[in-house]
Amino acid sequence: MSTRTKPEVVIATGAAGNLGKLVIQELHRQHAVVAVDRRPIRGLPKDVTQLRTDVRWRQIEDVFRTSRVRAIVHLGLIHNPRGEDDQYRFNVVGTQRLLELTAKYGVDRFVMLSSANIYGPDPDNSYFLTEDAPLLGAEHHHEIRDLVAVDRIVQNFFYRHPEVKTVMLRPVHIVGPRVKNAPSNYLRLERPWVITGFDPIVQLIHEEDVVRAMMLASNYGESGVFNIVGPGEAPLSRILQVLNKKTRSVPAFLAKPILERAWSVGASGYPPPELRHIQYNCVVDGSLAKRKLGFQPHYNLVDTIRSVVEYRR
Amino acid sequence: MSRLSRFVDRLIPDRVLEKTAQLPADVGELGVDPFGYDPKLVKYVATPVEWLYRQYFRVQVHGMANVPDGRVLLVANHSGQLPFDGMMIGTSLILDRDPPRMARSMVEKWSARLPFVSVFFARVGQIVGTPENCRRLLAREEAIMVFPEGARGISKTFDKRYQLERFGQGFMRLALETNTPIVPIAVVGAEEQAPSFANIESLAKLMQMPAFPVTPTFPLLGPLGLLPLPSRYSIYFGEPMRFEGHGDEEDEVIFRYVSEVKAKIEEMLEAGLKARTSIYL
Numbered sequence: 001m002s003t004r005t006k007p008e009v010v011i012a013t014g015a016a017g018n019l020g021k022l023v024i025q026e027l028h029r030q031h032a033v034v035a036v037d038r039r040p041i042r043g044l045p046k047d048v049t050q051l052r053t054d055v056r057w058r059q060i061e062d063v064f065r066t067s068r069v070r071a072i073v074h075l076g077l078i079h080n081p082r083g084e085d086d087q088y089r090f091n092v093v094g095t096q097r098l099l100e101l102t103a104k105y106g107v108d109r110f111v112m113l114s115s116a117n118i119y120g121p122d123p124d125n126s127y128f129l130t131e132d133a134p135l136l137g138a139e140h141h142h143e144i145r146d147l148v149a150v151d152r153i154v155q156n157f158f159y160r161h162p163e164v165k166t167v168m169l170r171p172v173h174i175v176g177p178r179v180k181n182a183p184s185n186y187l188r189l190e191r192p193w194v195i196t197g198f199d200p201i202v203q204l205i206h207e208e209d210v211v212r213a214m215m216l217a218s219n220y221g222e223s224g225v226f227n228i229v230g231p232g233e234a235p236l237s238r239i240l241q242v243l244n245k246k247t248r249s250v251p252a253f254l255a256k257p258i259l260e261r262a263w264s265v266g267a268s269g270y271p272p273p274e275l276r277h278i279q280y281n282c283v284v285d286g287s288l289a290k291r292k293l294g295f296q297p298h299y300n301l302v303d304t305i306r307s308v309v310e311y312r313r
Numbered sequence: 314m315s316r317l318s319r320f321v322d323r324l325i326p327d328r329v330l331e332k333t334a335q336l337p338a339d340v341g342e343l344g345v346d347p348f349g350y351d352p353k354l355v356k357y358v359a360t361p362v363e364w365l366y367r368q369y370f371r372v373q374v375h376g377m378a379n380v381p382d383g384r385v386l387l388v389a390n391h392s393g394q395l396p397f398d399g400m401m402i403g404t405s406l407i408l409d410r411d412p413p414r415m416a417r418s419m420v421e422k423w424s425a426r427l428p429f430v431s432v433f434f435a436r437v438g439q440i441v442g443t444p445e446n447c448r449r450l451l452a453r454e455e456a457i458m459v460f461p462e463g464a465r466g467i468s469k470t471f472d473k474r475y476q477l478e479r480f481g482q483g484f485m486r487l488a489l490e491t492n493t494p495i496v497p498i499a500v501v502g503a504e505e506q507a508p509s510f511a512n513i514e515s516l517a518k519l520m521q522m523p524a525f526p527v528t529p530t531f532p533l534l535g536p537l538g539l540l541p542l543p544s545r546y547s548i549y550f551g552e553p554m555r556f557e558g559h560g561d562e563e564d565e566v567i568f569r570y571v572s573e574v575k576a577k578i579e580e581m582l583e584a585g586l587k588a589r590t591s592i593y594l
Contacts, residue, residue, distance in 0.1 A: 123422070123423075123425035123426045123431070123441075124422055124425070124441075124443075126441070126443040126445035126446045127347065127348055127440070127445075127446055127449065128347070128445075128449060195428070196428055197427075197428020197429040197430075197431075197432065198428055198431065198432065199432045199435075201345075201347075201348075201349050201435075231342070232341040232342060232347070233341070233347055234341065234342070234343040234345060235343070235345060235349055235432075235435075235436075238343040238344065238345070239343070242343070251428075252428065280425070281425075283347075300342060301341065301342040301343060302342055302343075
């Protein structure tokens with residue numbers, strides 16, 4: 001009886017993040033949203049309920065007790081390359097906890113944002129990796145380790161709880177005027193590095209197109225894992241040409257030690273494994289999302305590229 | 314810069330421009346296809362390569378009419394230490410076929426680790442040879458060039474010239490799975506461009522190369538010694554071979570089909586060698 005009278009809500013984690021805010025603004029048009037983050041949340045619509053807590057703590061369960069949670073939109077993974085000490089635990093245990101609550105309270109949907117970086121750039125990669133390609137991204141990049149672990153937990157959940165519509169999205173590099181991730185910051189550099197003699201094929205997607213994909217995923221009638229691909233692919237050099245960038249060409253054997261040094265003394269914000277992204281291909285196939293979710297990016301490639309330098313907040 | 318590029322553009326002969334302009338391509342917003350191939354660059358590469366094709370190797374082509382439109386696997390013998398045989402087959406499909414076709418060869422995986430080489434291959438339409446890549450290209454109705462002998466073939470020593478090494482079987486499974494015709498190709502002349510007396514495997518391993526050949530000019534003349542000798546090339550395109558199946562057959566069945574292709578190429582090589590009147594002159 002009591003479930004009928006409870007208000008229906010959607011929980012969105014990672015609400016303090018730039019992408020989180022965009023997703024919540026969109027979700028807010030259709031649902032009552034509870035925005036969760038352990039960081040201070042700013043700049044959300046006034047009638048969005050804000051909850052500043054760690055998803056591993058008890059406080060989050062109160063939402064489930066007092067409301068009927070229709071869906072969890074999980075954007076709350078930390079991608080800080082400088083790695084707060086408990087980042088791995090926060091990501092893995094936090095996701096596990098949300099899934100437990102999803103099962104316990106009969107939540108209809110669980111939507112999660114992962115990344116296509118989970119496959120990892122590699123010279124042996126085929127073009128257009130599908131969703132069942134091996135997740136090798138953690139081999140060189142420890143930050144990806146969290147994503148791989150979380151991916152496993154969520155995939156396991158698919159089988160144990162088929163009644164929950166669980167969707168995991170693996171978008172390519174997200175860029176846009178508001179996001180401040182490694183690819184966007186790289187494209188904003190005055191003179192970005194390139195690796196001498198290498199020019200990998202790169203895929204980018206506009207932040208608003210990712211939000212659109214998240215919305216489609218949160219209304220999708222089944223479970224699934226989907227690569228989310230933007231408006232096509234291009235060699236890195238051509239992307240930099242669109243932005244009129246002068247580049248600094250660094251041979252691979254120098255680039256790695258220099259960046260490792262710079263990174264360790266805090267002179268660079270780019271973790272050394274990111275270099276592989278400007279050396280090797282990690283091109284994924286987005287046709288499944290197109291077919292099943294009906295996802296199509298709205299921004300074309302040139303506009304997507306230019307969006308990184310349009311406006312910053 | 315634009316003056317330089319105008320100057321370079323003037324160096325391209327009209328016959329090359331005319332052929333390369335006809336190459337079909339499905340390019341995106343920034344001028345490359347999904348695999349990084351830039352059809353606009355082909356004319357620049359084709360100009361020096363045309364010289365190699367016409368003046369240096371003096372390539373004779375037989376049976377070009379056997380190369381169909383639509384998806385096709387071009388299966389050839391492999392020799393000559395450096396893949397000029399692949400380059401010449403590809404060039405023949407551009408210069409001596411009407412309409413011209415861009416052959417996309419399945420290149421060695423290690424090339425993706427090499428600076429400049431990896432980019433060059435990608436821009437001129439050559440792709441790392443994984444089954445997934447091949448499947449995708451066939452689905453796009455492309456012409457795929459395969460050397461089933463792989464490194465075994467290209468780096469073999471001169472005493473084994475024109476003897477086919479063991480054929481890989483992957484191409485046959487893909488042909489069956491995708492119902493793709495196979496055009497057998499025999500290349501005569503590439504063996505003599507770099508006769509190798511020995512392949513020093515330990516050095517090859519040390520330098521992370523597929524082979525370390527010893528030829529009359531290499532390593533004696535250093536990198537210059539890698540230049541091929543001007544042997545006369547003949548390329549024979551056989552009639553398309555079609556095999557029925559699904560690609561998941563037992564190894565023995567696949568082996569039998571592969572042997573048929575191999576036997577056909579052997580037969581064409583033998584006939585080609587008999588018809589040859591001069592190796593270098």
